[in-house]
Amino acid sequence: MTSMATASIAVHPVRSGPAHWLQSYVHMTRWELGSLRLLLPLIVALQMVIGGGFALGIGLFFDEIPVRNALFLATGVAVVTLITVGIVMGPQLVSNHKVAGTYDFLWSLPVPRTTQAAAWLTVNTIIAIPGMVAALVIADWRYDLTLQVSPAIVPAVLLTIGTATLIGYAFAHAIPKPMITNMITQLLIFVILGFSPINFPPENLPGWLAAVNEWLPFQHMAAVIRAALTEGLVDNVGRSYVVLVVYTAISALVAAWVIGRRD
Amino acid sequence: MTDRLESEGDWRFHARTVTKAFGDLLANDGITLQIRPGEVYGLLGPNGAGKTTLVKQIIGLLKPTSGELTLGPYDLIEDPDAARQLCSYLPQAQMPIDSFRARDVIRLTGMIRGGESGAVTARTNEMIEALDIGEWAETLGIKLSGGVKRLVGFAMVSVWPGRVVILDEPTNDVDPRRRRLLWEQVRRLGDLGSAVLLVTHNVLEAEKSVDRLAIINEGRLIAEGTSSSLKAEDRGRLRLQLMMVPGHPTPELPDFVQHNTRVGNNVMNVISETDATVGIGWAQELMARGVAEEYALGATTLEDVYIRLTGHTSSNGNATL
Ligand SMILES: Nc1ncnc2c1ncn2[C@@H]1O[C@H](COP(=O)(O)OP(=O)(O)OP(=O)(O)O)[C@@H](O)[C@H]1O
Ligand SMILES: [Mg+2]
Numbered sequence: 001m002t003s004m005a006t007a008s009i010a011v012h013p014v015r016s017g018p019a020h021w022l023q024s025y026v027h028m029t030r031w032e033l034g035s036l037r038l039l040l041p042l043i044v045a046l047q048m049v050i051g052g053g054f055a056l057g058i059g060l061f062f063d064e065i066p067v068r069n070a071l072f073l074a075t076g077v078a079v080v081t082l083i084t085v086g087i088v089m090g091p092q093l094v095s096n097h098k099v100a101g102t103y104d105f106l107w108s109l110p111v112p113r114t115t116q117a118a119a120w121l122t123v124n125t126i127i128a129i130p131g132m133v134a135a136l137v138i139a140d141w142r143y144d145l146t147l148q149v150s151p152a153i154v155p156a157v158l159l160t161i162g163t164a165t166l167i168g169y170a171f172a173h174a175i176p177k178p179m180i181t182n183m184i185t186q187l188l189i190f191v192i193l194g195f196s197p198i199n200f201p202p203e204n205l206p207g208w209l210a211a212v213n214e215w216l217p218f219q220h221m222a223a224v225i226r227a228a229l230t231e232g233l234v235d236n237v238g239r240s241y242v243v244l245v246v247y248t249a250i251s252a253l254v255a256a257w258v259i260g261r262r263d
Numbered sequence: 264m265t266d267r268l269e270s271e272g273d274w275r276f277h278a279r280t281v282t283k284a285f286g287d288l289l290a291n292d293g294i295t296l297q298i299r300p301g302e303v304y305g306l307l308g309p310n311g312a313g314k315t316t317l318v319k320q321i322i323g324l325l326k327p328t329s330g331e332l333t334l335g336p337y338d339l340i341e342d343p344d345a346a347r348q349l350c351s352y353l354p355q356a357q358m359p360i361d362s363f364r365a366r367d368v369i370r371l372t373g374m375i376r377g378g379e380s381g382a383v384t385a386r387t388n389e390m391i392e393a394l395d396i397g398e399w400a401e402t403l404g405i406k407l408s409g410g411v412k413r414l415v416g417f418a419m420v421s422v423w424p425g426r427v428v429i430l431d432e433p434t435n436d437v438d439p440r441r442r443r444l445l446w447e448q449v450r451r452l453g454d455l456g457s458a459v460l461l462v463t464h465n466v467l468e469a470e471k472s473v474d475r476l477a478i479i480n481e482g483r484l485i486a487e488g489t490s491s492s493l494k495a496e497d498r499g500r501l502r503l504q505l506m507m508v509p510g511h512p513t514p515e516l517p518d519f520v521q522h523n524t525r526v527g528n529n530v531m532n533v534i535s536e537t538d539a540t541v542g543i544g545w546a547q548e549l550m551a552r553g554v555a556e557e558y559a560l561g562a563t564t565l566e567d568v569y570i571r572l573t574g575h576t577s578s579n580g581n582a583t584l
Binding site for chain 1 (some may be wrong): 319322323324325326337343344345347348349350351353354355356357358359361362363366367371372374375376377403405416422425
C-alpha cells in the first residue's frame with residue numbers, strides 16, 4: 001500500500017505567480033481560522049459584548065441625548081470596535097504565537113509571507129464585524145436612531161479594519177518582546193480614544209492636536225464610517241478616503257517588510 | 264513521478280563556511296558540510312553548540328553573517344522563498360497545532376506544501392499508520408501528550424517532504440518503541456530522495472540510523488564522517504564505566520586511563536584493550552572499598568568519541584551502563 005502513496009510524492013519545481021499566491025492565501029486563511037477555532041466563538045462574543053456595552057454605556061453620560069449626538073456616538077463606537085480588534089486583539093494574538101514559539105514553523109511554510117498577512121487580515125475582519133454590528137443594532141434600539149446604510153459601508157469598513165489591523169500586525173512583529181507589545185497596545189488604545197476625535201468633534205480639541213489628527217488615520221476612519229451610515233452628519237469625506245487608502249498602503253508595505261526581514 | 268525524473272541532476276545541499284554572529288558570540292563559525300539526496304545526516308553537539316542556529320539559516324529564519332548555503336542550482340540565502348519550498352522543517356520549538364485535529368493538520372500541511380489532495384490523504388494515512396498514532400488521529404492538538412505532539416509534528420513535516428528535510432530533535436519526548444518507528448520513517452525520507460539533516464542529542468540512536476554525521480562544538484564543526492570512521496581513532500580501546508557511590512568524589516585515576524568524564528555519579532574511562540585485566544582489577548578494588556557501586560566494561564561507542572571531542576556526555580550518557 002505504501003508504494004501507491006509514495007509513488008505520487010513528486011518533487012515540485014519552485015512555484016510562484018498569482019495562482020500560487022491565491023492558493024497559498026486560501027490555505028493560510030484555513031490555517032488561521034483553524035488555529036483560532038477554539039477561541040473564535042469567545043472572541044466574537046467578547047467583541048459583541050464590548051460593542052453593545054459601549055453603545056449602552058455612553059447613554060449614561062446624558063439625561064436626554066439628542067438624536068444627532070446619539071448618532072454621532074453610536075457610529076463612533078462602531079469605529080472604536082473595529083480599531084480595537086486591529087490594534088489590541090490582533091497584536092495580542094501575535095504575542096501569544098510568539099510566547100508559544102510557534103512562528104518558527106509558521107514562517108517556514110512554503111507560502112509567500114504576504115499571504116500570511118492577508119490571511120490574518122481576513123480573519124481579523126471576520127472577528128471585527130460582529131462587534132460593530134452589535135454596537136449599531138443596540139444603539140439603534142436604545143436611542144431610536146435612523147441609520148441610513150449606504151454601499152460605501154463596504155470600503156469604509158475594509159479600509160478601517162485594513163489600516164488598524166496592518167498597523168497592529170506590523171508593530172507586533174517588529175517588537176521582539178510580547179510584553180512590550182501588550183503594553184503598547186494598551187497605551188495606543190487609550191491615546192486613540194482620548195485624543196482622536198472619534199466620539200467627539202475635532203473642534204473640542206486644542207488647535208494643534210486637531211491639526212495632528214488631520215494627518216492620523218483615526219478621525220478619518222470615523223468620518224468614512226459615519227458618512228456611510230448616516231445622512232447629513234458629515235460631508236466631504238473624499239480627503240478621508242485618500243488618507244485611509246494611503247495609510248492602508250503604507251501599513252501593508254511596512255507589514256510586508258517587517259515579516260520579510262531576517263536577522 | 265515524472266517531475267522527479269526530470270529534476271535529476273546535482274541536488275546536493277552545500278553549506279560553505281557558514282558563520283553567524285550574535286553580537287560578539289559566534290554561534291556558527293565557518294561551518295562547511297554537504298548532504299547528498301537520499302542521505303541521512305546527523306548533527307550532534309552539546310547545548311548551545313549552534314545546531315539550531317545552523318538549520319534556521321537554511322530555512323531562512325536567520326541570515327548568515329557570511330558564507331553560502333545552496334541546494335542544487337538554488338542560492339538559499341538569496342532566495343528564501345525557494346528555500347521554504349525546497350526544504351521542510353521541524354523546529355525544535357513547539358508546533359502550533361493546539362486547535363487542530365491531528366489528521367487534519369497533517370493533511371493541511373501536505374496541501375500547503377503543494378501536494379495534490381488525493382495523494383496527500385493517502386500519504387497522511389500512511390504516516391499515521393507508520394508512526395502508530397491512529398488512536399489520536401481525531402484528537403485536538405491541545406489534548407495530545409508531548410510525545411504524540413512531536414510525532415504529529417514529524418508527520419506534518421514528512422507528509423510531503425522537501426528535497427531537504429530538516430529535523431531539529433524529532434525524537435524528544437517520544438517513547439522508545441515509537442522512536443524506532445520514527446527512525447524508520449526518517450530512513451524512508453532518504454529512500455524517497457530527500458536529503459535529511461537531523462539534529463539530535465541521542466548519539467547511540469544516531470549511530471544506528473544516520474549515514475554520516477557531524478559533531479559541532481562552540482559553533483565549529485569539529486568532526487565529520489561515518490560513525491565507523493569517527494570511531495577509528497578509538498579502535499583498540501574499551502570503555503570502563505564506574506557508577507560511584509552517590510556523592511563520592513572521583514577516585515585518583517591510574518595511568519592506564521586515557522580519558523575520563525564524570526556525569527553525576529557516572530565516571531566513564533577510556534582504556535586500552537591491553538589494560539582490560541588491570542582495569543577490571545581496579546574497578547573491583549573500588550567496589551570493595553565502597554567507592555563504586557557497579558562497573559561495566561564494553562566496546563567504545565560513538566558516545567565515547569563524542570565525549571572525547573566535546574567534553575560533554577550526550578542525553579543518554581547515563582543510560583548506557
Ligand atoms: N537570537 C539569538 N540571539 C542571541 N544569541 C542567540 C540567539 N539564538 C541563539 N543564540 C546563542 O547562540 C548559541 C547557539 O545556540 P543554538 O540554539 O544554535 O544551540 P543548539 O546547538 O541548538 O543548542 P541546543 O542543543 O540546546 O538546542 C547559544 O549560545 C545561544 O545562546
Ligand atoms: Mg537547538
